[in-house]
Amino acid sequence: MHIRSFANEIIDIGSVDLEIQIERTNRKRTISLQVKNNKLIIKTPRSVSEKTLVDLIKRKQHWINQRAIFNFEEQNLKNREFIDNDKFYFRGDEYRLSLILGRKEAVKIEGSLLLVSYDDDKPIGRENIKRLLEDWYLNQSIKLLKARTEEFAQQMSVQPCGITVKNYKSKWGSCTANNKISYNWRIIMAPDHIIDYLIVHELSHIIELNHSKNFWYQVGNYCKDFQKKRKWLRENGHKLVL
Numbered sequence: 001m002h003i004r005s006f007a008n009e010i011i012d013i014g015s016v017d018l019e020i021q022i023e024r025t026n027r028k029r030t031i032s033l034q035v036k037n038n039k040l041i042i043k044t045p046r047s048v049s050e051k052t053l054v055d056l057i058k059r060k061q062h063w064i065n066q067r068a069i070f071n072f073e074e075q076n077l078k079n080r081e082f083i084d085n086d087k088f089y090f091r092g093d094e095y096r097l098s099l100i101l102g103r104k105e106a107v108k109i110e111g112s113l114l115l116v117s118y119d120d121d122k123p124i125g126r127e128n129i130k131r132l133l134e135d136w137y138l139n140q141s142i143k144l145l146k147a148r149t150e151e152f153a154q155q156m157s158v159q160p161c162g163i164t165v166k167n168y169k170s171k172w173g174s175c176t177a178n179n180k181i182s183y184n185w186r187i188i189m190a191p192d193h194i195i196d197y198l199i200v201h202e203l204s205h206i207i208e209l210n211h212s213k214n215f216w217y218q219v220g221n222y223c224k225d226f227q228k229k230r231k232w233l234r235e236n237g238h239k240l241v242l
Contacts, residue, residue, distance in 0.1 A: 018068055022053070033060060035067035038075070074238040082129040088114050089240065090140070092191025099124065107136035133242055141165045141185040145199070149181065152199050156222060158206040172198050172233065175205035189240040190233070197229035 018040045026046055031053070034041040042053060057064065080086055086097040095114040102117025109115070116132055118124050142165045149163050161179040168174075168184040175181050181202045187195055200223045208215035219226050 018064070024048075031056060033057075033064065035064060035071045038068075038071065040064060040068075070235075070238040074241060077239065077241050082126045082133075088133070088242075089189040090114070090137075091144075091188065092194070097129075099129065105132055107132055130242055137188055137242070138165060138167075138185045141183065141188040144188060144195070145183050148196065149199050149203065152196070152203055152222065156200070156203050156207075156218075158203050160203065160206065172237070173202045175202045175209070177209060179206050181205075186240045186242075190236070194229055194232055197223050197226055198233075200226070 018035065018038060021039050021041045023041065023043045024046045025043070028043055028045050031042065031044045031048060033056075034043070040057070042057075044053065082097065084097060084099055088095050088097060090109065095109060095112055098113040098115050100115060100117045101120055103119070104117065105119055106117045107115065114133075116129055118128070118132070145165055146163050149160065153160060159179070160175075160181045162181065164180070164182045165185045166182050168182075171184065172187055173181065173183045183198065183202070187198055190198075197219075200219055204215055204218040204222075207218050216226070223229065
C-alpha cells in the first residue's frame with residue numbers, strides 16, 4: 001500500500017483507491033478504523049500525531065485491503081439493477097432472478113430460480129422488484145427465525161421475552177437486558193448453520209449479557225465451531241444484501 005498523501009487525500013490499495021477521512025475528538029480514548037463508501041474513516045483522539053496514524057495504517061494494511069474489497073463488492077451488489085439472472089442467496093444457496101408476468105405480485109423459489117411475478121398494471125421498475133423481494137425475505141426470516149429460536153431456547157433452557165426481525169444496517173442481532181431478541185432479516189441469506197450460530201449467540205446473552213469468557217463458553221456448548229462461523233460472517237456478511 002502506497003500512501004501518497006494524508007487527510008482528505010487518497011491511498012492506493014491494489015486496484016482500490018480510498019479517501020482518508022480523519023475525525024478528531026476529545027471524547028475518544030482509542031483510534032478506530034472503518035472502511036465505508038470508498039473511504040478510510042479514522043476516528044481518533046485529538047492528541048494522536050499524524051505519524052502515529054500513518055504507522056497504524058501501514059500495520060493494518062491487510063485488514064484495510066480486505067475491508068476495501070468487501071466494501072467495493074457490497075456497493076456493486078447494492079447498485080444492481082434487479083433484472084433477469086441477477087444472483088441472490090437464500091439459506092446459503094444461490095438463485096438466479098427470473099421476472100415473469102402474472103396475475104398478482106408474488107415471489108417464490110422454483111428449482112434454481114427466484115421467481116418474481118408482477119402485475120402488468122403496475123410498473124416493473126427496479127424499486128418495485130426490490131420491494132417485492134424485501135417483503136418476501138422479511139416474511140421468510142420471521143417464520144424461520146422464530147421457529148428456530150423457540151427450538152434452541154428449549155434446548156438451552158432459556159426464555160426470550162420477545163422475538164422480532166428488523167432491518168439493521170450494521171449488526172446481525174441483539175438481546176436486551178429484559179431478554180428481547182431481534183435479528184437482522186438479511187441473515188436468512190446465510191447458510192442454516194450460520195443462522196443457527198446467530199440464534200445461539202443471541203440466546204446466550206440471556207445467560208450472559210456481555211461478551212465475557214463465560215458468554216463464549218455458553219455459545220460453545222451449543223455451537224462447537226462458533227469461531228469458524230464468526231469468521232464466515234466477517235468474510236461473507238457483505239454479500240448478504242439486496
